[in-house]
Amino acid sequence: AQKVTQAQTEISVVEKEDVTLDCVYETRDTTYYLFWYKQPPSGELVFLIRRNSFDEQNEISGRYSWNFQKSTSSFNFTITASQVVDSAVYFCALASGGYNKLIFGAGTRLAVHP
């Protein structure tokens, strides 16, 4: 069975703080893809990153970074020096077995205050 767990329902930080959003996944497949999406109040999903199961390299993109650890089945997302514009709901998602349905975690609502 596939499952994505985002244990943090809501996080509130003050601007310029660093924040890490946790994601733990479950799958029996050896080939799978992990994603992070941002959903601002408008509702549209904004793609942030995709990782396949064979690429465990961490990635940094500006203030965003991702830590993928197969040993703990985790794919955590860190925002450095958070900004008010980062306020949104962030979803971690999993697709396994190739060209298959995308399963979402419950989401983490991030509020960044000035």
Place this chain on the structure above:
Amino acid sequence: GAVVSQHPSWVICKSGTSVKIECRSLDFQATTMFWYRQFPKQSLMLMATSNEGSKATYEQGVEKDKFLINHASLTLSTLTVTSAHPEDSSFYICSASYVTQDYGYTFGSGTRLTVV
């Protein structure tokens, strides 16, 4: 590339009527499309997976006679909410998988349905 256009962006309908939501892939052929529903402050829940030219596969608990999905072409999939009730009010999002240099999913902008 890999853009999906979803219409309408919002719709209000009377209880008992039907509403059709369209998703079009603009620059690629969407062999497989997915339909999600999102209630306020909740996650995206997969409703069904549709493959072009065949019947949709519905997730457990989703009424296939109520949520009619048609994927008659490689560029168009529709979701019709039949005999809508207030509890069907939700945010509906379509998605298509694509394969170019990578593998990924592209999402429509969503349709906010309110049934009064």
